[in-house]
Amino acid sequence: xxxxxxxxxxxxxxxxxxxxxxxxxxxxxxxxxxxxxxxxxxxxxxxxxxxxxxxxxxxxxxxxxxxxxxxxxxxxxxxxxxxxxxxxxxxxxxxxxxxxxxxxxxxxxxxxxxxxxxxxxxxxxxxxxxxxxxxxxxxxxxxxxxxxxxxxxxxxxxxxxxxxxxxxxx
Amino acid sequence: xxxxxxxxxxxxxxxxxxxxxxxxxxxxxxxxxxxxxxxxxxxxxxxxxxxxxxxxxxxxxxxxxxxxxxxxxxxxxxxxxxxxxxxxxxxxxxxxxxxxxxxxxxxxxxxxxxxxxxxxxxxxxxxxxxxxxxxxxxxxxxxxxxxxxxxxxxxxxx
Numbered sequence: 081x082x083x084x085x086x087x088x089x090x091x092x093x094x095x096x097x098x099x100x101x102x103x104x105x106x107x108x109x110x111x112x113x114x115x116x117x118x119x120x121x122x123x124x125x126x127x128x129x130x131x132x133x134x135x136x137x138x139x140x141x142x143x144x145x146x147x148x149x150x151x152x153x154x155x156x157x158x159x160x161x162x163x164x165x166x167x168x169x170x171x172x173x174x175x176x177x178x179x180x181x182x183x184x185x186x187x188x189x190x191x192x193x194x195x196x197x198x199x200x201x202x203x204x205x206x207x208x209x210x211x212x213x214x215x216x217x218x219x220x221x222x223x224x225x226x227x228x229x230x231x232x233x234x235x236x237x238x239x240x241x242x243x244x245x246x247x248x249x250x
Numbered sequence: 251x252x253x254x255x256x257x258x259x260x261x262x263x264x265x266x267x268x269x270x271x272x273x274x275x276x277x278x279x280x281x282x283x284x285x286x287x288x289x290x291x292x293x294x295x296x297x298x299x300x301x302x303x304x305x306x307x308x309x310x311x312x313x314x315x316x317x318x319x320x321x322x323x324x325x326x327x328x329x330x331x332x333x334x335x336x337x338x339x340x341x342x343x344x345x346x347x348x349x350x351x352x353x354x355x356x357x358x359x360x361x362x363x364x365x366x367x368x369x370x371x372x373x374x375x376x377x378x379x380x381x382x383x384x385x386x387x388x389x390x391x392x393x394x395x396x397x398x399x400x401x402x403x404x405x406x407x408x
Contacts, residue, residue: 116283120275124291129376132298136383140390199361200354201280209285210361214344217364218333220287221326221371228322228375235382 090145096134103127117205252304261303268296276369280358286365290372297373298380306384315381318374325371332363 082102086095103126110119174181195207209217252258269292275282276289301309332344339348346360347353 117285117288120283120288121291124288124295128295129291129298132295133376133379133383136380136387139387140383198354199280199357201358201361203280203282205283206280206285206361206365207357210364211346211357214333214360214364217368218326218329218344221329221368224371224375225322225326228378231379231382235386 090147091143092138092141092145093135093143096131096138099134100127100131103130117203257303261299265296265300268292268299272296272373276366277362279365280361286368286370287372289365290369290374291376293369293373294376294380297377301380301384306381306388310381313377318378318381321370322374322378325367325369325374328367328370329364332360332367336360 082098082105086098086102089095089098103122107119107123107127110116110122178184191204191208191212195204196202199207199211201207272289272292275284275292276286279285279289297309297313300312332346332349334343336345336348337343341348344360344364346356348356349359350356
């Protein structure tokens with residue numbers, strides 16, 4: 081319901097606020113699924129920081145979305161077919177949370193059994209992130225730094241082009 | 251927003267609490283949910299709240315822009331350095347076992363150090379995002395461009 085309103089509304093401020101509520105709901109869902117790390121991330125990043133950053137962007141752009149004339153019928157057809165195929169495929173998924181699922185059989189038992197003898201720490205997520213899969217995490221840190229550099233490259237020059245267009249208009 | 255007493259009192263109460271919680275999430279991440287990423291975001295959120303209340307210039311006096319750039323790079327470099335330390339001391343890249351004699355303590359030390367690197371990078375990059383967007387807004391206003399005015403022009407045309 082909230083997600084549909086986010087897509088439909090043309091008031092970007094309203095969409096941002098609803099998006100924050102949506103993120104908070106998802107964070108609550110993760111918390112009820114006992115995924116504390118993911119819930120904390122979703123609450124801090126999804127509901128907190130990304131809302132603030134989107135608001136900072138909204139301070140730079142007009143508040144209302146431009147009205148686009150007409151709808152693309154082929155796009156609607158493709159989206160419907162893809163969505164139907166995905167829903168159909170979801171019927172073949174193994175039962176949620178069942179211990180015989182492939183995802184529970186492959187690496188999870190190793191991590192559950194070995195984390196405490198290897199590291200002596202109870203949080204398996206931290207062990208997997210920082211030790212078993214630490215090159216992945218290093219890649220993530222580099223990605224974040226790259227994102228920072230990209231935003232810096234985009235936003236640090238003075239706002240010149242829009243100014244020129246304004247002069248052209250008047 | 252420095253003049254609004256309610257905001258200032260609430261923020262004064264909240265900002266230390268947020269930073270403390272950030273540090274807790276950072277250094278207690280092996281025992282409870284959390285880690286460098288979440289801690290960095292929480293720490294940056296505390297700074298952003300400070301900037302909301304006291305203004306960007308005051309916020310930059312506490313953490314200058316140059317320090318933010320340096321910290322963003324230092325976090326990643328700390329991570330890579332810990333990885334290289336494993337190689338120098340005779341192991342594989344990002345292998346924590348050679349760091350200390352006791353294998354569990356070595357793993358824990360490695361995890362804490364690399365998570366600290368991640369936390370520093372995430373905190374400074376989020377601060378940098380906010381700083382750059384806020385600067386941009388100030389620059390556009392200084393250049394005589396009001397984004398809200400552009401909005402009005404848009405609605406006039408319709």
